[in-house]
Amino acid sequence: MPLDAATLLAKARTCLALERAALTATARGLDEDFVSVVRAVEATVDAGGKLILSGVGKNAPIAQKIAGTLNSIGVPSCFLDATQALHGDLGLCAAGDLAILLSNSGATQEMLRLLPLFERFGLKTVALTGAPASELARSTDYRLVYRAPREACPLALAPTASTTAALALGDALAMVLLESRGLTREDFARYHPAGTLGMTLLLRVKDIMRTGAGCPVLPEKKTSVQGAIFAMTKAKAGAVALVDAKGRLTGIFTDGDFRRSALTGGSAFLTTPVSAFMTKGGKTVPAGALAVEALKIFQQLKISDLFAVDGQGRPTGYIDVQDLPKLKIL
Numbered sequence: 001m002p003l004d005a006a007t008l009l010a011k012a013r014t015c016l017a018l019e020r021a022a023l024t025a026t027a028r029g030l031d032e033d034f035v036s037v038v039r040a041v042e043a044t045v046d047a048g049g050k051l052i053l054s055g056v057g058k059n060a061p062i063a064q065k066i067a068g069t070l071n072s073i074g075v076p077s078c079f080l081d082a083t084q085a086l087h088g089d090l091g092l093c094a095a096g097d098l099a100i101l102l103s104n105s106g107a108t109q110e111m112l113r114l115l116p117l118f119e120r121f122g123l124k125t126v127a128l129t130g131a132p133a134s135e136l137a138r139s140t141d142y143r144l145v146y147r148a149p150r151e152a153c154p155l156a157l158a159p160t161a162s163t164t165a166a167l168a169l170g171d172a173l174a175m176v177l178l179e180s181r182g183l184t185r186e187d188f189a190r191y192h193p194a195g196t197l198g199m200t201l202l203l204r205v206k207d208i209m210r211t212g213a214g215c216p217v218l219p220e221k222k223t224s225v226q227g228a229i230f231a232m233t234k235a236k237a238g239a240v241a242l243v244d245a246k247g248r249l250t251g252i253f254t255d256g257d258f259r260r261s262a263l264t265g266g267s268a269f270l271t272t273p274v275s276a277f278m279t280k281g282g283k284t285v286p287a288g289a290l291a292v293e294a295l296k297i298f299q300q301l302k303i304s305d306l307f308a309v310d311g312q313g314r315p316t317g318y319i320d321v322q323d324l325p326k327l328k329i330l
Contacts, residue, residue, distance in 0.1 A: 021149065021150075023165060038176055042180065052098070056111070058163050059159070060079075060081075063100070064079045065167060066173075080099075082111065093123055100125075100144070105130070127143050130147065130166070144169055146169045147165065148161040210320070211318075215317050216231040216240040219242070220275050225253075247314040249284060249309055257278060305318070
């Protein structure tokens with residue numbers, strides 16, 4: 001008989017609670033062994049080596065994901081299929097590399113079979129396991145131990161809480177390495193050039209700003225409120241940049257400034273010099289800055305218009321906050 005909705009939800013919540021318990025136990029159990037592995041990875045990478053991860057069954061995709069995460073932060077890593085390793089793939093191993101072997105029981109024969117081969121090739125080894133007293137844990141140079149007191153599987157057979165804990169511990173290793181190695185957003189962007197993430201991290205202000213007719217720039221001393229409104233309307237922009245005789249930004253006049261001038265400027269406000277109502281100086285962003293920096297300014301100051309400037313403070317482009325969703329960086 002199919003389970004009713006309430007029972008289905010209760011069982012799902014029990015599964016999640018068991019996996020959460022594994023993560024909590026793993027976090028509490030971290031000790032100097034974790035620090036030793038971090039140091040070993042740093043030493044390996046600094047010496048020009050790479051990480052080799054291997055696991056079988058459900059641990060194979062976990063090992064692949066950890067390797068992918070490490071690659072994404074500039075730690076060269078690869079996945080080694082335990083079976084193919086015995087048929088030629090050991091050729092990717094080199095002296096000075098570090099191998100991380102995943103096995104919940106620490107008794108997986110494929111992993112134990114690889115140990116002497118790695119030693120022959122001059123590799124150091126790490127056991128990523130849930131069994132600290134196992135043969136694998138005793139035989140490797142380093143240990144990463146997770147705790148999964150109970151699998152989330154009601155039959156206690158399918159790897160669930162244990163694989164979640166193994167994956168999370170691999171993520172923890174990668175994120176600690178990211179910070180300890182001082183990886184910057186620019187470094188991260190170099191490893192993620194494609195997709196939305198790559199666009200967000202690699203795009204610069206000069207790549208997204210409006211230029212030419214789309215960036216209204218007028219001389220401050222010769223422009224009236226009416227002239228500024230005309231230029232904004234023609235450019236379909238929410239603001240106009242005002243500049244001095246050398247083309248340097250002196251102020252910004254926005255739609256909001258126009259509404260305020262209409263309320264306080266009297267009947268002749270349209271012919272009043274725009275300098276009477278503009279925002280002097282105004283917030284700008286360097287044209288060479290990352291686009292995400294412009295996004296930060298929009299969010300922090302809660303503004304809708306932003307001008308990009310060159311090294312001399314001359315406006316070179318305009319960004320409307322409404323442009324950002326179309327560029328998929330908001």
